[in-house]
Amino acid sequence: MSKVTIFGAGYVGVPTGAHFARTHKVTIYDPDIEKINTIRQVIENQSDELHIHEKDLIELLRENHENIFLTSSIEEALKNPEFIFIAVGTPPNEKGRANLKYVCEAAEQIGEHLTNNCIILNKSTVPPGTAYLVQDLISKGLKKDVKFAVGSCPEFLAEGTAVEDLRTPDRIVYGCDDLEALDKITHFFTFLQRRDSLCSMTTLSSELTKYAANAMLATKISFMNSLALLCDTIGANVREVQDGIGRDQRIGSKFLNASMGYGGSCFPKDTQAIAEYALLQEVPLAIIESTIQINNHTTDYFYNKIVEDFQENLENTNFVIWGIGFKARTDDLRESKPVEIARKLMDNGAHVHIYDTVPGALNNFLRENPKYSHRFTLHNDQYEMFSDEIDGLIIGNEHEKFRNPDIDKLTTMRHKYIYDGKNILNNYLIKYLTGLQFQYKSVGKDSVVNGLDKAKLVSFLQDKYMD
Ligand SMILES: NC(=O)c1ccc[n+]([C@@H]2O[C@H](COP(=O)([O-])OP(=O)(O)OC[C@H]3O[C@@H](n4cnc5c(N)ncnc54)[C@H](O)[C@@H]3O)[C@@H](O)[C@H]2O)c1
Incomplete structure (x- = not known):
């Protein structure tokens, strides 16, 4: 069982967090406190309405509630995670390019608050090379001497069938140029998915695979x-x-x-x-x-x-x-x-x-x-x-x-x-x-x-x- 933090409580972050919580300890972090409170109320059976509509998601959150921790505090989010998954939005800008504002903000926050060795994986859909940008931003902000690796783990779920897609994916694609980290990522996923669904590669190939x-x-x-x-x-x-x-x-x-x-x-x-x-x-x-x-x-x-x-x-x-x-x-x-x-x-x-x-x-x-x-x-x-x-x-x-x-x-x-x-x-x-x-x-x-x-x-x- 690993300790994981997900950045972003949206259409990708919440189902992914609920799914990872089947076998891992998961913190879902989002600066939007309303979203975090909405999930909390659902988990605590005080409400049956999430801020996103997704089949079977409420049941999955409740089923795995013992492994789910919710927060809008960055300090709490970064208390000794072994893995961080960035699942923030990458909306298009006026030129049709991915707006990396949220990804960069997340990277800067991680840099500023990370205090332990960690693997950071980008789940957001990003232009190839973004992992290296994230790596630079984290390095620049680091206050402690910690070892970290950044890779890519794009998400292929489809809205409406997200829970099922996560449970039985055709493949899990992930990439990291640091081979020791790549091994650890493989190990992380073997607790969750069929071994033959794992598809490991370099960081850039993984990033491009999602767009492709x-x-x-x-x-x-x-x-x-x-x-x-x-x-x-x-x-x-x-x-x-x-x-x-x-x-x-x-x-x-x-x-x-x-x-x-x-x-x-x-x-x-x-x-x-x-x-x-x-x-x-x-x-x-x-x-x-x-x-x-x-x-x-x-x-x-x-x-x-x-x-x-x-x-x-x-x-x-x-x-x-x-x-x-x-x-x-x-x-x-x-x-x-x-x-x-x-x-x-x-x-x-x-x-x-x-x-x-x-x-x-x-x-x-x-x-x-x-x-x-x-x-x-x-x-x-x-x-x-x-x-x-x-x-x-x-x-x-x-x-x-x-x-x-x-x-x-x-x-x-x-x-x-x-x-x-x-x-x-x-x-x-x-x-x-x-x-x-x-x-x-x-x-x-x-x-x-x-x-x-x-x-x-x-x-x-x-x-x-x-x-
Ligand atoms: N929606 C889909 O079906 C889908 C499928 C596959 C991949 N993706 C990709 O996954 C990414 C996320 O998409 P989504 O639909 O879940 O977006 P979303 O807009 O539903 O959720 C993004 C969340 O990130 C939060 N956020 C913003 N800045 C943050 C920060 N610094 N730290 C933590 N959280 C922060 C926002 O408050 C929001 O709740 C995008 O890159 C998208 O392209 C989406």
Whole structure:
């Protein structure tokens, strides 16, 4: 059992701390005392609400409470830890580069207060080389003669499944150039995970692996989104193409869903960050730049379908959005595509009615959008807002509650438009809805509703492919 301190009580820090506490003594440190108190109240059964929404996290914290210590005091946080994991935010700055302010502050604090030998690992997603910067900052601040090593241990959990991802990860990636420290890190993880899941490497490779993984996944999505646009033009169905290529083991079925674009706190920021980093290193990553461009274009493509249906005039229209989080089961609205769509609609004179299965997502929307307060209404019920004043339903995320809607409750709509931003309605349902005069719009499945213009395709081939 090792003594560990986690810097940062956010979407990564809290689940990671709760998970490490299965076998290690963990201190979770965050200067934000409110967050620390919220976790404490949950652990002490005085509340059932954390500041972040994460499935099974409350149970995990309570299960391992004997090994969890919470503090917002830096002195307490640095009482003899053997390992420190930095899990603070690295939001994008205005140039799309990772803002290292919080990482650097954490490093300076560690330097100033560290009094024992220790291994410091960066869990935050950072540009390659940051560990060396952290090492310098700590060295400069040190008041005692202690031996320390800095490495990287990027996090791959996904919001909504963080607890499960931590328990059964595909791999744990970590890197440190100090081989003695690397051995100790391996030892630390062997108490927690399957030995064959451990993936140890140099510091730089580990840092780059995180950006590379997110860029690869985002590229898969953008690849499908660019095909989706081609599908709509020629009359193919992108879900069928997705199924057809996803079953090829070399490609794999995950992250192939065409949609209104990827969002969330990681993909947009990390693709921007690696593209910007490579550009600064004068090795432009054209493929990732395209990934980002396709993503933005796909969202515009989806949004324009709505605008075109209303002849570019959204004044006095009313839309329902089901799912405001960037994906199901999260309250995190960072770079959420449904939020982007909602704001565009409101900017153009529409009123939006928002429902999400996670109450915290609605609270966050309310808090983050004061400028629009007269333009939206939040709902705790999925259907209560439907009336003859509603012009369209937008499906914002992939929650199963949205896959099979209670259609009787939608029939009162003034205009029966359904915009499926995640392509989750199946063909049978779409055809049934069409029979009830609903108009279904998606990304890459227009042919399900519009059919196929064979003559146009034949004449295209005759014109372009036959001499
Ligand atoms: N959210 C995800 O799904 C996810 C997944 C993998 C990796 N990451 C990466 O992990 C990092 C953390 O992300 P997050 O979503 O948990 O961020 P977050 O914003 O939810 O949490 C960061 C926390 O760090 C705290 N903090 C700021 N300065 C601090 C300091 N000096 N000492 C201690 N705590 C401090 C903040 O108060 C905040 O609670 C980011 O680099 C992110 O890119 C996030």
